Amino acid sequence: MTEHDVLFVAEHRHGDLRDVSYEGITAGRRLADALGGDLHVAVVSGPVDRFAESLNTPEVDAIHTVDAGEEFDHDTYAAATGALHADLDPAALVFPNSVNGLDYAPAVADELGLPYATDAVGLAYDDGLTVTREMYGSKVETTVDVAADQFVVSIRGGEWAAASGAGDAEVSAFEFDEASVDDGSRVKGFEEVGGGDVDIGEAEFLVSIGRGIEEEENLDLIRELCEATGATLSSSRPIVDSGWLPKNRQVGQSGKQVTPKVYLAIGISGAVQHVAGMKGAETIIAVNTDPNAPIFDIADYGIVGDLFDVVPALIEEFN
Amino acid sequence: MAMKILVTVKEVAAVEDDFEIDGLAIDERYLEYDLNEWDDYAVESAVQIAEAADEDVEVVAATIGPERSEETIRMALAKGADRAVRVWDDAIADQQLLDVNAKVSVFEQVVAEEEPDLVLTGVQAADDSFGATGVALANRVDYQWAAVVNDLDYAAGDERATVRRELEGGVEEITEVDLPAVLSIQTGINEPRYASLRGIRQAQQKEITPFDLADLGLDAESVDGALELTAMYEPESESDATIFEGDAEETAAELAGVLRDKGVVGE
Numbered sequence: 001m002t003e004h005d006v007l008f009v010a011e012h013r014h015g016d017l018r019d020v021s022y023e024g025i026t027a028g029r030r031l032a033d034a035l036g037g038d039l040h041v042a043v044v045s046g047p048v049d050r051f052a053e054s055l056n057t058p059e060v061d062a063i064h065t066v067d068a069g070e071e072f073d074h075d076t077y078a079a080a081t082g083a084l085h086a087d088l089d090p091a092a093l094v095f096p097n098s099v100n101g102l103d104y105a106p107a108v109a110d111e112l113g114l115p116y117a118t119d120a121v122g123l124a125y126d127d128g129l130t131v132t133r134e135m136y137g138s139k140v141e142t143t144v145d146v147a148a149d150q151f152v153v154s155i156r157g158g159e160w161a162a163a164s165g166a167g168d169a170e171v172s173a174f175e176f177d178e179a180s181v182d183d184g185s186r187v188k189g190f191e192e193v194g195g196g197d198v199d200i201g202e203a204e205f206l207v208s209i210g211r212g213i214e215e216e217e218n219l220d221l222i223r224e225l226c227e228a229t230g231a232t233l234s235s236s237r238p239i240v241d242s243g244w245l246p247k248n249r250q251v252g253q254s255g256k257q258v259t260p261k262v263y264l265a266i267g268i269s270g271a272v273q274h275v276a277g278m279k280g281a282e283t284i285i286a287v288n289t290d291p292n293a294p295i296f297d298i299a300d301y302g303i304v305g306d307l308f309d310v311v312p313a314l315i316e317e318f319n
Numbered sequence: 320m321a322m323k324i325l326v327t328v329k330e331v332a333a334v335e336d337d338f339e340i341d342g343l344a345i346d347e348r349y350l351e352y353d354l355n356e357w358d359d360y361a362v363e364s365a366v367q368i369a370e371a372a373d374e375d376v377e378v379v380a381a382t383i384g385p386e387r388s389e390e391t392i393r394m395a396l397a398k399g400a401d402r403a404v405r406v407w408d409d410a411i412a413d414q415q416l417l418d419v420n421a422k423v424s425v426f427e428q429v430v431a432e433e434e435p436d437l438v439l440t441g442v443q444a445a446d447d448s449f450g451a452t453g454v455a456l457a458n459r460v461d462y463q464w465a466a467v468v469n470d471l472d473y474a475a476g477d478e479r480a481t482v483r484r485e486l487e488g489g490v491e492e493i494t495e496v497d498l499p500a501v502l503s504i505q506t507g508i509n510e511p512r513y514a515s516l517r518g519i520r521q522a523q524q525k526e527i528t529p530f531d532l533a534d535l536g537l538d539a540e541s542v543d544g545a546l547e548l549t550a551m552y553e554p555e556s557e558s559d560a561t562i563f564e565g566d567a568e569e570t571a572a573e574l575a576g577v578l579r580d581k582g583v584v585g586e
């Protein structure tokens with residue numbers, strides 16, 4: 001019987017499995033238990049035997065390795081996971097909602113003709129799948145029922161605990177027709193960006209500014225605060241997108257991960273991609289006009305107020 | 320033959336600080352509508368390709384949205400798109416949640432109609448954030464694709480584009496994509512222009528062609544997705560933050576105290 005099974009596809013880059021691979025095992029195991037089936041984990045490309053060993057935790061029932069190329073290539077991933085799905089015929093196909101997940105999971109779901117619920121923060125199965133998702137930048141949560149026996153979901157990183165420990169899942173090499181892989185797009189290389197004069201990852205005290213600052217000129221106010229307190233200036237993405245600060249100041253999923261002693265977030269809503277970069281800070285303080293801003297969920301201290309009132313008063317405190 | 324770029328643009332709602340949920344939606348009174356941030360960047364990318372070209376490049380904006388959204392779609396026209404198509408239907412209005420499948424079935428027909436060389440979408444819609452429409456569409460219409468593109472090197476007439484895909488942790492992947500292709504555009508790829516007064520005036524003359532499902536050879540079933548929205552609620556606050564009360568001076572003084580306690584600022 002395979003119609004109760006779950007297939008989760010792991011993710012890696014430059015020879016390392018990414019955290020979401022272990023989180024997906026936890027999410028997949030719970031879903032498989034609710035469905036009454038097995039958890040299969042697939043790992044595509046790279047040193048697959050070494051990866052299979054790491055992924056072989058007690059939660060996993062079977063591991064499928066696809067030895068094809070080194071790094072992520074969406075055509076290879078789409079073809080391999082599609083072929084594996086046809087072979088295993090699982091109820092659930094689970095992907096990480098990562099940047100690479102965004103680059104092939106929708107194509108696989110469409111090719112299989114299956115419904116696709118993305119960016120799940122919760123999964124429940126009781127006669128049918130219910131997915132918990134957020135909307136409007138985490139301001140509301142929703143539940144979505146999926147009326148189908150077979151479905152595809154992607155899971156948000158950091159929402160499930162990482163699986164660990166050694167298991168005894170059977171590892172098998174999955175062969176598929178590599179000649180069938182499209183080559184209409186080709187990965188040429190990688191580049192690290194965001195280097196430069198400051199490393200916000202080293203700072204002990206970060207004052208981080210977001211879209212609440214409204215205008216580039218207003219950044220002077222925040223610079224003044226940094227001067228008065230000796231803090232290092234960082235920001236959310238829109239500030240960098242607008243060209244007001246260089247890329248090396250951006251905190252978040254596509255910027256830097258920081259773990260300062262104190263992170264003071266001013267006019268930042270706390271979007272998941274931002275939080276991914278700063279939730280490891282020892283103390284988080286938020287200043288925001290919106291009492292419902294998600295940043296308050298992870299803050300230790302907060303001021304619900306206008307930064308244009310609070311920041312001058314704070315500068316005053318240190319001058 | 321002249322080149323054509325299709326840009327999908329969505330009118331999205333942002334929620335005010337204080338709001339109420341009415342059933343499965345946020346009460347209209349607390350919503351503010353605007354062009355999806357990611358699509359603004361996609362429009363700019365398309366218009367820049369058109370402006371840099373010697374040949375004729377037509378930029379067509381496509382949306383699935385009610386009549387109200389025309390105001391927002393006109394912003395794309397004011398910024399340089401040549402014309403727009405807007406798809407709407409009672410059967411679409413009936414869907415609480417238009418899932419990826421449903422949207423792709425609609426855009427598949429728009430692509431069949433327009434036969435664009437390049438399709439630009441946003442990475443995600445800021446409201447329901449599926450982050451899936453562009454890549455699913457590419458698969459459906461058999462185009463090449465790249466998701467989360469934050470740099471695009473392409474000149475009209477080229478047979479391929481060189482893009483950068485923005486991965487996690489400050490790593491970018493450099494990828495070559497053959498046309499026809501769908502690219503999902505990330506914020507920061509360019510500086511979206513403000514619509515000029517002249518652009519806004521010209522946009523009034525540009526055409527927004529309305530289509531219903533029948534016009535596209537579709538029926539109600541083609542937008543009846545398997546996903547059903549069953550609840551919407553404010554997430555239970557996990558916050559155990561200490562919130563400082565008082566005016567700016569009082570709260571700032573408390574905050575300063577915390578900073579001193581933590582030893583990150585001097586006396």
Ligand SMILES: Cc1cc2nc3c(=O)[nH]c(=O)nc-3n(C[C@H](O)[C@H](O)[C@H](O)COP(=O)(O)OP(=O)(O)OC[C@H]3O[C@@H](n4cnc5c(N)ncnc54)[C@H](O)[C@@H]3O)c2cc1C
Pocket residue numbers: 099137209210211212213235236237238239250251252253254255256266267268269270271272273274277287288289290293305306307308442443467
């Ligand atoms: C693939 C991907 C990767 C991403 N990577 C990153 C990343 O690395 N880093 C990142 O930050 N984002 C990233 N994002 C973007 C992210 O989704 C959010 O759009 C972004 O973090 C929002 O930034 P913000 O909080 O500054 O702006 P907003 O969400 O607009 O929030 C502004 C906040 O300021 C408050 N405010 C307004 N006026 C005032 C005032 N006068 N005083 C006090 N508060 C005020 C508002 O209440 C609001 O909460 C990524 C998105 C995607 C799709």
Ligand SMILES: Nc1ncnc2c1ncn2[C@@H]1O[C@H](COP(=O)(O)O)[C@@H](O)[C@H]1O
Pocket residue numbers: 326327328329330355357358381382383384422439440441442443444445447448449450451452453
């Ligand atoms: N209703 C819609 N009308 C027009 N474009 C849309 C619509 N829904 C999604 N899109 C496009 O698809 C992108 C990704 O959206 P999504 O997959 O819904 O997060 C958006 O940035 C838009 O370009």
